[in-house]
Amino acid sequence: MSVLEIKDLHASVILDDETTKPILKGVNLTINSGEVHAIMGPNGSGKSTLASTIAGHPKFQVDSGSVTLDGQNVLEMSVDERARAGLFLAMQYPVEIPGVTTSNFLRSAKTAIDGEAPSLRTWTKDMKASMEKLKIDPAMIQRNVNEGFSGGEKKRHEILQLELLRPKIALLDETDSGLDVDALKVVSEGVNRALTEQNTGIMLITHYTRILRYIKPQFVHVFADGRIVDEGGPELADRLEEEGYDRYMSVAK
Amino acid sequence: MSTTDQTVRHGKEAADKVDGVPTGEDRVAIPGMSQEGEVLQEGRNQAGEPEIKHTKHGDISGVPDSSRAGRFSSYKVEEFPKLTSKLEDWRFTPLKRLKGLDETELTGAAPAVEVVSGEGQVTVTTVGRDDARIGKAGIPEDRVSANAWSAFSEATVISVPANVEADQPLLVDINGSSMDPAAQHIVIETGANSSALVVLRHRGQAVLSQNVEFQVGEGSKLTVVSIQEWDDNSVHASAQQAKIQRDGSLKHVLISLGGDLVRVTPSTRFAAQGGNVEMYGLTFVDEGQHLESRLFVDHSQPRCRSRVTYKSALQGENAHGVWVGDVLIRAEAEGTDTYELNRNLILNDGPRMDSVPNLEIETGLIAGAGHASTTGQLDDEHLYYLMSRGIPEEDARRLVVRGFLFEIIQQIGVESIEEQLRNSVEEELARHEN
Numbered sequence: 001m002s003v004l005e006i007k008d009l010h011a012s013v014i015l016d017d018e019t020t021k022p023i024l025k026g027v028n029l030t031i032n033s034g035e036v037h038a039i040m041g042p043n044g045s046g047k048s049t050l051a052s053t054i055a056g057h058p059k060f061q062v063d064s065g066s067v068t069l070d071g072q073n074v075l076e077m078s079v080d081e082r083a084r085a086g087l088f089l090a091m092q093y094p095v096e097i098p099g100v101t102t103s104n105f106l107r108s109a110k111t112a113i114d115g116e117a118p119s120l121r122t123w124t125k126d127m128k129a130s131m132e133k134l135k136i137d138p139a140m141i142q143r144n145v146n147e148g149f150s151g152g153e154k155k156r157h158e159i160l161q162l163e164l165l166r167p168k169i170a171l172l173d174e175t176d177s178g179l180d181v182d183a184l185k186v187v188s189e190g191v192n193r194a195l196t197e198q199n200t201g202i203m204l205i206t207h208y209t210r211i212l213r214y215i216k217p218q219f220v221h222v223f224a225d226g227r228i229v230d231e232g233g234p235e236l237a238d239r240l241e242e243e244g245y246d247r248y249m250s251v252a253k
Numbered sequence: 254m255s256t257t258d259q260t261v262r263h264g265k266e267a268a269d270k271v272d273g274v275p276t277g278e279d280r281v282a283i284p285g286m287s288q289e290g291e292v293l294q295e296g297r298n299q300a301g302e303p304e305i306k307h308t309k310h311g312d313i314s315g316v317p318d319s320s321r322a323g324r325f326s327s328y329k330v331e332e333f334p335k336l337t338s339k340l341e342d343w344r345f346t347p348l349k350r351l352k353g354l355d356e357t358e359l360t361g362a363a364p365a366v367e368v369v370s371g372e373g374q375v376t377v378t379t380v381g382r383d384d385a386r387i388g389k390a391g392i393p394e395d396r397v398s399a400n401a402w403s404a405f406s407e408a409t410v411i412s413v414p415a416n417v418e419a420d421q422p423l424l425v426d427i428n429g430s431s432m433d434p435a436a437q438h439i440v441i442e443t444g445a446n447s448s449a450l451v452v453l454r455h456r457g458q459a460v461l462s463q464n465v466e467f468q469v470g471e472g473s474k475l476t477v478v479s480i481q482e483w484d485d486n487s488v489h490a491s492a493q494q495a496k497i498q499r500d501g502s503l504k505h506v507l508i509s510l511g512g513d514l515v516r517v518t519p520s521t522r523f524a525a526q527g528g529n530v531e532m533y534g535l536t537f538v539d540e541g542q543h544l545e546s547r548l549f550v551d552h553s554q555p556r557c558r559s560r561v562t563y564k565s566a567l568q569g570e571n572a573h574g575v576w577v578g579d580v581l582i583r584a585e586a587e588g589t590d591t592y593e594l595n596r597n598l599i600l601n602d603g604p605r606m607d608s609v610p611n612l613e614i615e616t617g618l619i620a621g622a623g624h625a626s627t628t629g630q631l632d633d634e635h636l637y638y639l640m641s642r643g644i645p646e647e648d649a650r651r652l653v654v655r656g657f658l659f660e661i662i663q664q665i666g667v668e669s670i671e672e673q674l675r676n677s678v679e680e681e682l683a684r685h686e687n
Contacts, residue, residue, distance in 0.1 A: 055641050058633060083643035091641075095634045099656025099663070108652065109642035144656070145638075161642065 002070050002086060002168035004031045004054075004201060009065035011053045020061060023049040025226035027065070031169055031201045036215060038237060039205045041223030042245040047205045048092060050223070051171040055089040056082050069169065084113055086168030090158040090175050097145040102157070105145045106164060113165050130163045133193070135186050151178035159190035162200075169201040170194065176211035188214030209241045224248040320613055321549060321579045326392040330403050333396035342395055345575040345607050347543055350514045352460045352488045353434050354397045359404035361433025364459050366409045371423035375449055376412045386410050386440055390466035391494030391520060398492035398518070401462035404436035411451060415444030415470065422450040422667045429459025429487060437463040443473035443501075450476040452670055456511075460488045467495035469503050469528075476504040478665050482677065483512035491517045497557075499525035506664050507534040507563075509544045510677055520549040521559065528557040534576075535661035537681045538604060540569030547577040550593075552586035561593035564661055566654070567604035568685045574606045581613045582622060590620040597628040598657055601685060654682065 009027040012020035023046045031037050041047050053060045054067055056079040067074040069085055077085060097105070106127065111117045118126075131138060134156045146154050155175055162170055172191065176184055192215060194200040204215060212234070220237045222230040222245070229248050230236065324342075327333065336343050336355045348355070368377050380386070387408055393399035413419060427437075441451055447470065469475050481489060489512055495503050509515045521530045536544040550559045565574045578593045597606045610624040631653055639649035655678070662674050 057637060078646070079637060079640040080643050080645050080649070083641055089641055091638070095632075095638050097635050097638065097653065097656055099658065099660035100639075100652050105639070105642075105652070108644050108648065109639075112643035112645065112648070144660070165642065 002033045002201060004074075004087075004169045004203075005066075005068045006030070006050075006054070007066045009050075009053070009067060010063040011049065011060050011065075012063055013049065014059055014061055022063065023060075023226050024053065027227055029203075029221065029228065031203055033168065033201045034195065034199045035219065036195065036202045036204055036217040037219045037221060038212060038217035039203060039221050039223050039228075040207070040209075040237065040240055042249065043207060045223045046226040047223050048173050049226075051089055051173045051203070051205055054082075054171060055079065055087065080112065083165075083167075084115075088162055088165060088167035088170045090155075090162060090170065090172045092173040092175075092177065094146050094154045094158055096147045096149075098147060100145050101141070102143055102145050103141045106141075106161070109161065110164060126164065130160055130190075134160055134163075134190050136160060152180070152183040155179055155187055156183070156190075159187050162194050163190055166194075166198050167200060169203070171203045171205070173205050174207065175204075176206055176208065184211060185214060191215050209237050212237050222248055321551075321581045321611065322583065322613070324394055326394045327399060328393060328402050330396055330399040333399055336396055342547075345573075345577075346516060346545060347514065347573075350488065350543065351397070351490070352432075354460060354462045354488065354490055355400060357434050359400060359434045359436035359462060361431050361435035361460065363405070363407075363435045363437040364427045364429035364455070364457065364461060366439075367426045367428060369424035369426055371419070371421040373421070374413070374417050374419045375423045375451070376414075377423070377425070378410050378412070379407050380410050382406060382408060382438070384408065384410065386412075386442060386468075387438065387466070389442075389468050390440075390496040391522065393464065393492060394520070395492070395518070397462045397490045398464055401436035401438070401464050401490075401492075404462075405438040405464070408438035408440060411439070411441045413443040413447040413449040413473070413475070415447055417444070417447045417449075419447070419449040422452060422670075424452045424667075424670070425454065427453060427455045429455070429457035429461065429483065432458055432460050432486070434460045434462070437461060438465075439463070440466045440468065441475065441477060442466075442468040443470045443475045445471040445498075446473055448474040450478075450666065452478040452480065452665075452667065454480045454482065454670075455489065456482050456484075458484050458487055461490070463489065463491040465491060465493040467493070467503060467505075469495060469497040469501040471498040471525075472500045473498075474502045474504075476506070476666065478506040478508065478667075478670065479517070480670075480674070481509040481512055481515045481517070483515065485511065485513060487512040488514045489516070491515075493517060493519040495519070495521045495530070497521065497523050497528035497530060500527040502529040504531045504664070505533065506661070507532075507546060508661070508674060509534075509536040509546065510674075510681065512542070512544070514543045514545075516543075516545040516547070518547045518549070520551065522551045523554040523557045526554045526556045528554065530557075530559045531664075532559070532561045532563075533661050533664045534563035534565075535658060536563075536565040536574055537658070537678060538565060538567040538572040538574040539681060539684065540603075541571050543573045543575075545575035547575070547579075549579045550581070550591065552580070552582040552589045552591065555586055556588035557586065558590040559593075560591075561595075562661070563594070564596045564598070564657065565606065566598045566600055566658055566681075567606055568600040568681075570603040572604035574604065576607070576626075577609045577611070578624065579611045579613075580622075580624070582615060582619060584615040587616055587618040588620055589616075589622065591622050593624045595626040596657070597626075598654065599628065599630055600654070
């Protein structure tokens, strides 16, 4: 049983050596193993900044507040230490890394997370099985990381990593964007497997409600102007579907 | 008004933009820089010698080097001006370190040519300089190349007969064992509808000017890998000229790792339409080394395609890398599809990289044309992605640097050679604990 606790988190984006701009303005959120928290909000509200700040992207600086995973101070950890502690961020725009094969990358990541190289036989078997379930072309493994992948392939590759690296808490940053309905189903099934088989806690960042048809959140948080402005159960998502974000835009100001 | 000026103006009218990217003179926004790079001396004559103005492409007096189309070529060394750093073609090269390749008679023994494996379907013969197969791919375009042309006595001819698809790569070692300035001539020819892969691996000690010809026959497919792994004091100038017949295809992979001064000038010309060339390069420039690659793709025929990808890594004091990529699309080369890319990775303080992409377009009726060049340190986003998967920073750097460099090595397609080159690169990296 793990818990990610975010308390009164304030963070800024670093624009250049001298300029920063505040984005997060006091975020409070607790995610336990096996829970799905949907973070919904209009573009530019700071949802992705929240995920990137927790993951430790160097473009963002924490101004105040705390983030802990099972009581450990996440903000004092380097990016790789956070991942080894059990955090995972499925990125909105995964980068292409020329010359590094997907196979080499996945094995390096698994070795780093587990602290030892996986046994070759079970690793190959697990990888094959996960790729098959995510309908990933087996040839992808020999291609360079994300290079020439379609938008859908990139997102499926992120979820493949989620399944193989078995994090305690996963942050999914607009994993649904750029997916057609078939790919959305496949990706959602992968997330649901992590949820039921590994009891992963999920922060599901999305602009649209359509992914919530396949991944059922227990908690829905509305994000506007750098903080959570409303919270509720799945019924809140239905209401957002009908009414949009307009009424929160005025609350946020 | 010279021919060159007219064609530039024509090109401007026809194609100010390609795929939305400005290509005309209007694009140039840096004072003192033209599309061809730095303007060194207004109205400069290449030699100060009036006789250097007759070329196949017209009168270039008064506008030397303003277009690659006007580049002088000759078999005679004395027709080229003496080298100075004011010549566009030589401005980055430390001329003193050429050890006389431009001036002295190249009477030293040429490095030994040894076939390691793959002979059979592909033949390797030594011939005299009057052999009919010599000189079909191009005429020397610089003084050092012409000097070798004047001096060589024997040539190595590698032949792939028509319709033969060689199932083994031909591995050729070129072993130098003398520092006497020498000349060498190598011809690789492919018959119609054949295919082959040839690796030329240069090692040892040499002060060498070399002309290498690739005569790519109709519908044939040739892959050539030229590896420069010389000892630290060696000097090597290699003019590698390709001529591609109709629907022929050439993949050229250049790997420069060792030597004090290595300057390779690969040129590709198309004899007919439908040709395809892919040019890859990897240089690893260490402390004190000068490694230079100057390539040229001459699109003079319609519907040909070219792709250029060159990478270098540099480390240490006075490590100097040079990449110049000239691509010319002549007015008659309608339907051309070209892209050239140069990426340079600076691994620590001290190196210098000069990167000059030149794209000249004389017709707007093309399928695509573009170029890109970047020089910088490791990409933070790449490191971040790997680290966010738990990989420690040091390991992430290793993965990214090797990924950057190995991408070119992956193009070779001979596992034993690829493995050996990966090991060589590892050794280079270990010198500075990268």
